[in-house]
Amino acid sequence: MMAKTGRNKVSLVSYSNGCFVSFAFLASQSEFALEHIDTLVAIAPAVYVNKFNLYLRLAAFLADLIPSDSPVFEDNVDSAMRALFAENCRDKLKRYTACKLFLDSLFGHSDAFQTFFELNILDHIIRPPSAKSVRQLIQVADSGNFGKFNERIEGHLGGTGKRAEYNLTEVNLPRVFLFSGGRDSIADKESVGRLVDELGRKLVEHFKIEDYNHLDMLAGWDVGAKLNAPVLQILDRRYLESVGSERVKE
DSSP states (O other): OHHHHTOSOEEEEEETHHHHHHHHHHHHSHHHHHHHEEEEEEESOOSOOOSOOHHHHHHHHHHHTSOTTSTTTTSBSSHHHHHHHHHHTOSHHHHTTHHHHHHHHHHOOOTTTHHHHHTTIIIIISOOOBHHHHHHHHHHHHHSSOBOOOTTOOSSSOOOOOOOBOOGGGOOOSOEEEEEETTOSSSOHHHHHHHHHHHGGGEEEEEEETTOOTTHHHHOTTHIIIIIHHHHHHHHHHHHHHHHHHHHHO
């Protein structure tokens, strides 16, 4: 990306488990981050998982069925479950009764749950997490610490093996912006609050959308105004600042 744009620094925008990956990368590659990453926008950050909600339990069950030496271990574990769910929820009566209750139990209550179907959120737009990613989130939930994946820890309810931890105090970023949903059951208020505390002064601003759940952060009816517009403003402002600083240097 830097080669394509001709710029020395880039901004990252991450969602859900992508925030986990971004923070892990920045914490483990702090020198690179300081030199080449100027902004991180974290949306619905699934970094700390405080509880096993239904989604994690289902994903964990499927992940435990896949041996770590299997070629599909790195692949997604819940695409089949999503496809089955989407197919059975095409009927409107099921969609707005049983299916809504199921979705609410996974991602938090939403007043715009129709969006999940009409934008195919459960089909092909979002890439499901890999079995390895799911197990890593479970290890975080078990230990309470943000750490590297340990393949020696098996199972989704046990495992006390030691894991190298990521230190978020070492995230060398001049600016971090968070966007969280008040109804999000995955990146819930407690886990986001812990992330906010650990980021400290690195956090420039925390945008809270109280009526959004986890998927609303991508597909809410008014996501363009509540989330997309502020994100674009952040990126546009950073771009103008970078262009201005480059001209000063010249």
